Amino acid sequence: MSVSPLIWGITVVAILALLAFDYFFHIRKAHVPTLKEASIWSSVYVGIAVLFGILVLVFGGTTMGSEYFAGYITEKALSVDNLFVFLIIIASFRVPREDQQKVLLFGIVFSLIARTGFIFLGAALINSFAWVFYLFGLILLLTAGNLLKPGDHARGQSENFIMRLAKRFLHTTDHFDGDKLFTMHHGKRALTPMLLVMVSIGGTDILFALDSIPAIFGLTQNVYIVFTATAFSLMGLRQLYFLLDGLLDRLIYLSYGLAAILAFIGVKLVLHALHENNLPFINDGEPVPVIEITTALSLGFIIGVLLVTVAVSLLSKAGKAQTAINSARRHAVEFMDLGYTADPAERERVYRLLTQEEAQIQAMDLKYRNKAKDVDKIRALVAEAHRQHDEYPRQ
Known part of the structure; x- marks a missing residue:
């Protein structure tokens, strides 16, 4: 089903309006969102995406609607994976808690x-060259393999390289000046880490696009559906x-769940490429009679894998131990870093989280506790956090 320019225009304006609303009503004044605020607005954006999907179902038909929801769920899952890397980048640059929203919106x-x-480039390639499906399928299969390698999320730790490069060729400062991108340093105009962290996140965004766009093209070749599913997954x-x-x-x-999903879509793309084959060295340039995976099966597989992945992660004792230990280390460092936040209420919130995680760790089996790396260093960090908390009222 083709989409009229009018519908395209309305959709683009609506998405830009949502971004503008987000900035002017939530980002302009630097603050740390409460759990209630984050819950409400996260639900609102998911609700908007679902409502849009229902409209697609009603006006575009079952196939178009199913493709949208399959694409939206896949892109949303991949966007959650993106958050891991955003978390690493923001932590490595020590972005003040109050200013993290601006970095995320950027x-x-x-x-x-x-x-x-990438969407319009991909659509142009697909329309001109059927063999692109082979390429997209290969990209997803390689990405799935990379996700299974330990430490994949470390790909977001580009801060050291960027900082070294920036300091070598540009006048920079090590300190944030609120959410400013430039500041005066030793009488000269200098770049702040805020600009550098945005450049770092922008670079990783391009890498993420190389993963996510082939994935959604594996579910639908409708450019409007690809664009809207991608856009609403980011909202x-x-x-x-x-x-x-x-x-x-x-x-x-x-x-592991994302690797399974990307591998599944990669296989789906390769099968589709074989079905549309025109490469002379494959079956003499003739289409290969293979099964094609339906959108309904794709949607069911994606939802099933995500449900199993989340359930197993949340119920795993090893997962609980790893989460508590990693979080205790992170919150101890955050509490002691006044550059991260000097807001007394925020520091107290972080300290409460730290004590709760300590209680969880103490209640766990030793075999899970002792699996963590650098246990002695983590204990020392936590002890120092307690010491500073006891002295904080007198500071």
């Missing part, structure tokens, strides 16, 4: 721009970041 906007470019990502804060580490098997 990441969302840049990601939307990058993915839109509310900022709120989701704060809502899932402390829970992201708990999803220890998410990479």
Whole structure:
């Protein structure tokens, strides 16, 4: 089903309006969103995406609606994986808690721009060259394999390289000046880490686009559906970041689930490529009679894998131990870092989380506790956090 330019225009304006609303009503004044605020607005954006999908079902038909929901769920799952890397980048740059929203919104906007470019490029390639399906399928299969490698999320730790490069060729400062991108340093105009972290996130966004766009093209070749599913999956990502804060580490098997989904879609793309084959060295340039995976089967597989992945992660004792230990280390460092946040209420919130995680760790079996790396260093960090908390009222 073709979509009229009028519908395209209305859709683009609506998405830009949502981004503008997010900035002017939530981002302009730097603050740390409460759990209630993050929950409400995350639900609102998911509700908008679902409502849009229902409209697609009603006006576009069952096939178009199913393709939208399959694409939206897949892109949303991949966007949650993106949050792991955003978390690493933001932590490595020590972005003040109050200013993290602005960084996240920039990441969302840049990601939307990058993915839109890849969408139209991908559509043009598909329309001109049927063999592109082979390429997309290969990209997804390789990505699935990479997700199974330990430490895949470390790909977001580009801060050291960027900082070294920036310091070598540009005048930079090590300190944030609120949410400013430039500041005066030793009488000269200098770049702040805020600009550098945005560049770092922008670079990783391009890498994410290389993963996600082939994935959704494996579910539908309708450019309107690809664009809207991608755009709505990014809406509310900022709120989701704060809502899932402390829970992201708990999803220890998410990479396996995403690997299964991407491999499934990669196989689906290769099968489709064989069905549409025109490469002379494959079956003499004739289509290969193979089965094609339906959208309904794709949607069911994606939802099933995500449900199993989340359930196993949340119920796993090893996952609970790893989450509590990693979170205790992170919150101890955050509490002691006044550059991260000097807000007394926020520091007290972080300290309460730290004590809760300590209680969870103490209640766990030793075999799970002792699996963590650098246990002695973590204990020392936590002890120092307690010491500083006891002295904080007198500071």
